[in-house]
Amino acid sequence: MYHYRQVLVRMRQGDSDRDIAKSRIMSRKKLAEVRELALARGWLLHATALPDDTMLAEVFASKDDLPASCQSTVTPWRNEIEKWHAAGITVTRIHQVLTERHGYTGSYSSVYRMLQQIQSRRDPDVPMRLEFAPGEAAQVDFGAGPQITDVMSGEIFKTWFFVMTLCWSRHQYVEMVRDQTVATWLFCHRHAFEWFGAVPARIIIDNPKCAITRACIHEPEVQRAYAECAEGYGFKIDPCPPRDPQKKGIVESGVKYVKRSFLALREFRSLADANEQVKAWVTREAGNRCHGTTREVPLARFAEVERAMLQSLPDVPPELAVWAGVKVHRDAHVQFEKSFYSVPFRLVGQSLWLKATDTTVKLYRDHALVATHVRQQHPGSRSTVSDHLPPEAQAWQLQGVEWCVREAERIGPSCHALVLALFGNQVLVMLRAVQGVLRLAKSYGDIRLEAACRRANHFGTPTYRAVKTILQKGLDQQPERPAFDTLADTYTQGGRFCRDTETLFVH
Incomplete structure (x- = not known):
C-alpha cells in the first residue's frame, strides 16, 4: 500500500506515468490502471484527502483475485491437494496422482507453487520462548562423545557426555561417560549437584530409558531409581513431551556448544583425562564467555545471583540404587x-x-x-x-569328604573302615554313597549302623545297598557265623579228618 500511496502523491503533483515508471515503482500499464481508478474516485483532486491503507487495500485487488486465464492449472483440485499434503504425501507423489487419476498435464512446479500458496495462508507455528527464574530449573541431556584410546591399556571405547545446564545463568556441568545406564545417569546427577554446590527445584529432561520407562504427554512413568534420587535431593522431574526436544532447547544448544567448542580438535589419553580437560574448559572458557542469549557471563550470573536461589544439598547424600x-x-x-x-x-x-x-x-x-x-x-x-x-543341596555342600570321615570315625571303627573303603574306589566318586550310609544313623541309630557296617565288612560287601539291606532285614542283630577262613585253615592243615594224637585224645 506504501507504493500505491507514493504513486497517488506523484500523480497529484502532476507527474506523468512515464516519469513515475522511471522510478521503477510500477509499470506504465499498471500506472494507467491506478490513474483510471484514482480519477473515478476523485483521489487526484487536491481538495480530497488521500485514502488510508485500508481503503487502498479494498480497492486494489489482491493477487488471488486474478482473471481465469491467470489462475493455476491445479486450482480444480486444490481441496484434494490440501488433504494429501496434510497427510504427509510428497509433492512428487501428488503430481503423479493428478496425472494418473485426473489426466493433469501441468508441470510439477505448478503443484509446488500451489502448495506454497496453501502454506502461506496457514497460521505459522510460532514457538514460545520459555523464561525461567533463578534457581527454578536445569535441563539435562546426553551427547555423543569421541572414541577414546586409553594410552595405558590400549582399549578403544566409545563415549558420551552428560550435560546439565542451569536455565537462568546458563552455567553448566559436563562429564564424559562410557554408557547411559541408570547408574551412570544417577551418579552424573550427584556429581552435577556437587559441582554446583546446590540443587535446582526442577530437572527438565528428554525421555531416556534410564529415567523414563514409558514416555507420555500427560502421565509418564518414571524409573524407580530416578524417582528415589529426586526424593532424596528434593527436585522434581519434568519430562518433555515425546518427540518435542524444543522444550529443552537450552541444553540442546549446550550440547552443540560442547561438540563445537570443546571436542573439536582435542585428543584424550583416557576417560579421566577427558573429564579433567572438560572441567577446566567449563571453568575457564565456557563459564567466562559472553553468552549469546543472555549477553552476560554464565559463571558471574551463577555466582552473583543464582547460587543463592538454589536448594541446599542434603546433609547426608541419598543412597543411589x-x-x-x-x-x-x-x-x-x-x-x-x-x-x-x-x-x-x-x-x-x-x-x-x-x-x-x-x-x-x-x-x-x-x-x-x-x-x-x-x-x-x-x-x-x-x-x-x-x-x-534345599536340604539336599545343603547336605551335599556341607557334608564333604572330611566331614564324612570324621562322622564315620565317631560312629565306630567298622563304619570308619567301610567309609574309607568306599572313598578308595578308583573309578567313582562315592560321596553320595557315603552320605547315604551316614544318614541311615538317623533312622536306625549309631549302634545298629556300626553293627551293619561290621557285618558288611565281614562278608566283603562294603556298599551302601548292602548296609541298607542288612538294616532293613535286621541281620545286624543276628549272631555272626564262623568265618570261611577258619574252615579253610582246617582243610589246609592235612584234610578234614587228619588230626594229631594230642588233639584227638583230649577228651
Whole structure:
C-alpha cells in the first residue's frame, strides 16, 4: 500500500506515468490502471484527502483475485491437494496422482507453487520462548562423545557426555561417560549437584530409558531409581513431551556448544583425562564467555545471583540404587548384570525386585526383604547363601569328604573302615554313597549302623545297598557265623579228618 500511496502523491503533483515508471515503482500499464481508478474516485483532486491503507487495500485487488486465464492449472483440485499434503504425501507423489487419476498435464512446479500458496495462508507455528527464574530449573541431556584410546591399556571405547545446564545463568556441568545406564545417569546427577554446590527445584529432561520407562504427554512413568534420587535431593522431574526436544532447547544448544567448542580438535589419553580437560574448559572458557542469549557471563550470573536461589544439598547424600525386576531361576538364583545371587529356594519361578547399590544387592518380594548379598564386581561370579538352598543341596555342600570321615570315625571303627573303603574306589566318586550310609544313623541309630557296617565288612560287601539291606532285614542283630577262613585253615592243615594224637585224645 506504501507504493500505491507514493504513486497517488506523484500523480497529484502532476507527474506523468512515464516519469513515475522511471522510478521503477510500477509499470506504465499498471500506472494507467491506478490513474483510471484514482480519477473515478476523485483521489487526484487536491481538495480530497488521500485514502488510508485500508481503503487502498479494498480497492486494489489482491493477487488471488486474478482473471481465469491467470489462475493455476491445479486450482480444480486444490481441496484434494490440501488433504494429501496434510497427510504427509510428497509433492512428487501428488503430481503423479493428478496425472494418473485426473489426466493433469501441468508441470510439477505448478503443484509446488500451489502448495506454497496453501502454506502461506496457514497460521505459522510460532514457538514460545520459555523464561525461567533463578534457581527454578536445569535441563539435562546426553551427547555423543569421541572414541577414546586409553594410552595405558590400549582399549578403544566409545563415549558420551552428560550435560546439565542451569536455565537462568546458563552455567553448566559436563562429564564424559562410557554408557547411559541408570547408574551412570544417577551418579552424573550427584556429581552435577556437587559441582554446583546446590540443587535446582526442577530437572527438565528428554525421555531416556534410564529415567523414563514409558514416555507420555500427560502421565509418564518414571524409573524407580530416578524417582528415589529426586526424593532424596528434593527436585522434581519434568519430562518433555515425546518427540518435542524444543522444550529443552537450552541444553540442546549446550550440547552443540560442547561438540563445537570443546571436542573439536582435542585428543584424550583416557576417560579421566577427558573429564579433567572438560572441567577446566567449563571453568575457564565456557563459564567466562559472553553468552549469546543472555549477553552476560554464565559463571558471574551463577555466582552473583543464582547460587543463592538454589536448594541446599542434603546433609547426608541419598543412597543411589538401581532397581530391576528379576525372575528366580531353577537353581534358586537371579541374574543381574551378568552376576548371580541366591534367594530362598521356595521362591523359584517368582518375580522379585532387586535393589543394587555400589556395595550391596537386596532382593524383595513385594515389600519384604528376602535376601541380601555383597555386590559382585566380575561377570559370571556367584553369591550363594547356603540357607537358601534345599536340604539336599545343603547336605551335599556341607557334608564333604572330611566331614564324612570324621562322622564315620565317631560312629565306630567298622563304619570308619567301610567309609574309607568306599572313598578308595578308583573309578567313582562315592560321596553320595557315603552320605547315604551316614544318614541311615538317623533312622536306625549309631549302634545298629556300626553293627551293619561290621557285618558288611565281614562278608566283603562294603556298599551302601548292602548296609541298607542288612538294616532293613535286621541281620545286624543276628549272631555272626564262623568265618570261611577258619574252615579253610582246617582243610589246609592235612584234610578234614587228619588230626594229631594230642588233639584227638583230649577228651
